[in-house]
Amino acid sequence: MTGPSLPRHQRPSLTERRKAETEREIARHAAELFSEHGAAGVTAEGIAQAAGVSLRTFYRYFRTKEEAVTPLLTGGVRQWLADLAAAPAELSLTQALEHAVRAALTPDGPYAELQTEALESTRGLLRAVPGDPALRSVWLRVHAETEEALVPVLTRLAREGTEPLELRLTAAAANAAMRIAMETWAGTDAEPDDPERGPAALAVRCLRGLTAGLHTPRA
Amino acid sequence: MTGPSLPRHQRPSLTERRKAETEREIARHAAELFSEHGAAGVTAEGIAQAAGVSLRTFYRYFRTKEEAVTPLLTGGVRQWLADLAAAPAELSLTQALEHAVRAALTPDGPYAELQTEALESTRGLLRAVPGDPALRSVWLRVHAETEEALVPVLTRLAREGTEPLELRLTAAAANAAMRIAMETWAGTDAEPDDPERGPAALAVRCLRGLTAGLHTPRA
């Protein structure tokens, strides 16, 4: 199903590159239009036109109008999961999560270019999320999928015999921490490398605040 | 009408009762149809017809086709939040959460009739959720709203001066625990009063597993 036999991991075969380019183009324009007018104020036709494709083609790339922005929202997720799976065994689970966050989100890290490129578009989009039901829905769906993808990674990371239910809970909690970190960051104007209010710093603070919050005694 | 003088806000005022009845009727049929054919296999027209109202009226009660089932999904939430807000001050946060869960979900509790009535419809619906993108979206939206509603309750419950960010994280974690408890319960055929696999028991186990999962050392 992977199309014509790829001789190598050589090059993406011009057509493939055009497809990837078109997808990025659609996503970019969708994000811009959604940020400015809200999802309800933009038609699929409008996005398609801005991206220079027909309406029919638009729906070949994305199942719904709103899905068009998912590429921007899933930006760092893949790297995060990969870095998490590769965490040194001597780290505790919390430490491993922090380690992965730093690796995936720190501007000095290996994914710097990838991030900074789309980071501002993503922030603009996230700022529109709270007040836009349709965008909110996409945002939640993206995180639901991340949570699902997180479970097998944590399973291999945790010690054997850990309850599946516990793993699922851990995945949900960690994922929620990441989500809230992103939402909080979007609400600020902090530079990506801000050591106090940048994405990485916020994510780490959220991961730590998670366990703290449930344990602090009441007044 | 020469009936007994109507105390202003006492009586639900016949019309109100009919509206509530219609809403329940729509929700019931929507849940049944969605459970059987999936959200994509049911038209708004079909739901309206089954509930005995016109299509136009259907959309006066619910903004979208999928929203029609939210009344069933938000069933216990209001009670849970109320019980949580009324938790004795000497309980820790985790204990308060457990206390509220028991009060709202235990079959012996004060909300028994309300629960058992719709509990089976809800379970049928939840079983369809994982494989149905549209239903999944509603399920996530409901929990996102619960999470939001949870924050002010926790704020008043926690000791003064607690970081807003920490409160939000706690709300998200507790809410995720409830969600996963419901999803897990829906996957079983346990009786509602099962002391091991019932909703209340599962919810408590999830709340505890939450803090445990993040702290256990690795192999």
Add this chain to the structure above:
DNA sequence: CGCCCAGGTGGCACGATGTGCCATAAAGGC
């Protein structure tokens, strides 16, 4: 180089979604 064909693209029609507008009938206040 030219043929061929797999597959990306566009146009069109169509069922379905969700909303605005107006007419009607029933409920509640006087």
Add this chain to the structure above:
DNA sequence: GCCTTTATGGCACATCGTGCCACCTGGGCG
């Protein structure tokens, strides 16, 4: 009993998302 309020139904309409077909481009092959 009259009058205002409001829930409801019917209709038209823009938009959504999909199936189908016709076109054309690019990439392999003789």
